[in-house]
Amino acid sequence: MSGTASAPDVDVIIIGAGAAGMMCALTAAQRGRSVVLLDHAKKLAEKIRISGGGRCNFTNLNSKPENYLSQNPHFCRSALARFTPQHFIAMLDKHGIGYHEKTLGQLFCNDGSEALIAMLKSECDTAGVRWCMQCEVLNIEQLNSPPDEAISHSAKLPTTAARSPVISQTGEKAGGSISSHFTLTTSRGQFRTYSLVIATGGLSIPKIGATPFGYQVAQQFDIPVTKLKPGLVPLSFHPLDWQPYSELAGISVDALVSYGKQSFRENLLFTHRGLSGPAILQISSYWEQHQPLHVNLLPDHDMQGLFAQHRGSRMLLSNFLAQYLPRRLADVWCGQMAENKPLNQYSEKALNGFAAKLLDWQITPTGTLGYNKAEVTCGGVDTHWLSSKTMQVNNVPGLYFIGEVVDVTGQLGGFNFQWAWASAYAAGQAV
Numbered sequence: 001m002s003g004t005a006s007a008p009d010v011d012v013i014i015i016g017a018g019a020a021g022m023m024c025a026l027t028a029a030q031r032g033r034s035v036v037l038l039d040h041a042k043k044l045a046e047k048i049r050i051s052g053g054g055r056c057n058f059t060n061l062n063s064k065p066e067n068y069l070s071q072n073p074h075f076c077r078s079a080l081a082r083f084t085p086q087h088f089i090a091m092l093d094k095h096g097i098g099y100h101e102k103t104l105g106q107l108f109c110n111d112g113s114e115a116l117i118a119m120l121k122s123e124c125d126t127a128g129v130r131w132c133m134q135c136e137v138l139n140i141e142q143l144n145s146p147p148d149e150a151i152s153h154s155a156k157l158p159t160t161a162a163r164s165p166v167i168s169q170t171g172e173k174a175g176g177s178i179s180s181h182f183t184l185t186t187s188r189g190q191f192r193t194y195s196l197v198i199a200t201g202g203l204s205i206p207k208i209g210a211t212p213f214g215y216q217v218a219q220q221f222d223i224p225v226t227k228l229k230p231g232l233v234p235l236s237f238h239p240l241d242w243q244p245y246s247e248l249a250g251i252s253v254d255a256l257v258s259y260g261k262q263s264f265r266e267n268l269l270f271t272h273r274g275l276s277g278p279a280i281l282q283i284s285s286y287w288e289q290h291q292p293l294h295v296n297l298l299p300d301h302d303m304q305g306l307f308a309q310h311r312g313s314r315m316l317l318s319n320f321l322a323q324y325l326p327r328r329l330a331d332v333w334c335g336q337m338a339e340n341k342p343l344n345q346y347s348e349k350a351l352n353g354f355a356a357k358l359l360d361w362q363i364t365p366t367g368t369l370g371y372n373k374a375e376v377t378c379g380g381v382d383t384h385w386l387s388s389k390t391m392q393v394n395n396v397p398g399l400y401f402i403g404e405v406v407d408v409t410g411q412l413g414g415f416n417f418q419w420a421w422a423s424a425y426a427a428g429q430a431v
Helices: 019-030 047-055 077-082 085-094 113-127 213-220 239-246 278-286 301-307 315-321 327-335 347-359 416-430
Strands: 010-016 037-040 056-058 099-100 106-109 130-133 135-142 152-158 179-185 189-198 227-233 252-258 262-270 274-277 291-296 362-363 376-378 399-401
Touching: 010 019, 019 113, 019 416, 037 189, 047 113, 056 085, 056 416, 077 416, 085 106, 085 113, 085 416, 106 113, 135 213, 189 213, 213 252, 239 327, 252 278, 262 278, 262 362, 274 278, 301 347, 327 347, 347 362
Parallel strands: 010 037, 010 189, 037 130, 189 399
Antiparallel strands: 056 106, 099 106, 135 152, 135 179, 179 189, 227 376, 252 262, 252 291, 262 274, 291 362
16 A cells, blocks of 8 residues: 555555454455554464463453543443443354453353454454564654645654653643544554554564554654552562562462552462562552552451450461461461460450451562563543544544553453454444
8 A cells, every 4th residue: 555645545544463453354345444453563462362371361240440540440341331341242142252251241252362362353354454573663643634735743653662651640632733644664564544543552562573663653742641560569668678488488478458549359479579469450550559468368357256266376476376377377467466475375465456467467578570570551541532423533523542552441341352353343343
């Protein structure tokens, strides 16, 4: 395709051939739009491929707006209501792909993530989507109509992932051009389009190709990006502070982890560097630096009552706790919290203090393990600047942002894939 034509070569160009990009492409193509799907990666949909340990937790039956974080919390409602988990399940049924529910509404592919990738590719191919991989986008221009007249919002994009995006948390809306034509200069030639969809994801897992590209496009068009941070990520502690607990690496307990108004009860996993497991991954998206977490290690037990009941016992404190906690954890906890003596040698006040600490263990992480270990990126393109019905930028007609690049972040358990499908479908119906 050549950029010298008097009109765009294609109706829709989508940058990013991941979950959101493919869903948007097939949705638009099924409506009769001509669609080109560009991606810089060698392999298709690597993030789908590795998700859920290769099983792909592709949605959650309980998806609702409350499962998502955003500075604009109601933004996700429209898209989620119009494309539900049942809509995606119908696609799997059509292709004969089996799935199963694990816990808490999480659905996984029986045949692994490869089956889901093949399904999306097949739907795209059948609908006539044209693929362009590997393809690096070097420059995006927005042109007024007719296309050969004045150019606005023109900029060369960085060609490496090393350059950090410019992050803006506040700003007034800038006046946008009324143009509906875009020209893309790429490593595979020049493309022109009426509608440009950015589905390039966030910063999480750079080893499989994550870059700040989408945020740089937003910057080019003067669209704010909210604060970015790793989400669904293990938490770390200072090595000296954590040293007593590092020997517990691999031990998991059912715990209630809280930060602010958010609480999650799932497994908590001790690691050499800190804490992980579903409960920690969930709370990490809400946690803010230098703030304490509250951990209830025994949410099913009235420890104050149990201590009172056994106060006259000659059983060592560690042996008593080992009835409710893993043996090694009981030993380490006693070593950190108290001298290990028989219960009958402690005062009632001391035992009540132990009970309080078991039910509210306050710990302050030093940080996270970063984007390399994060499943998602919290924050993104400011949704106040987007249409909740179409994902189009309010004052840049023809420009859309979908999926993880947008400031909508799901909790653990298939919610982020459901946002990818739903936001992509909304844009695919509009482009």
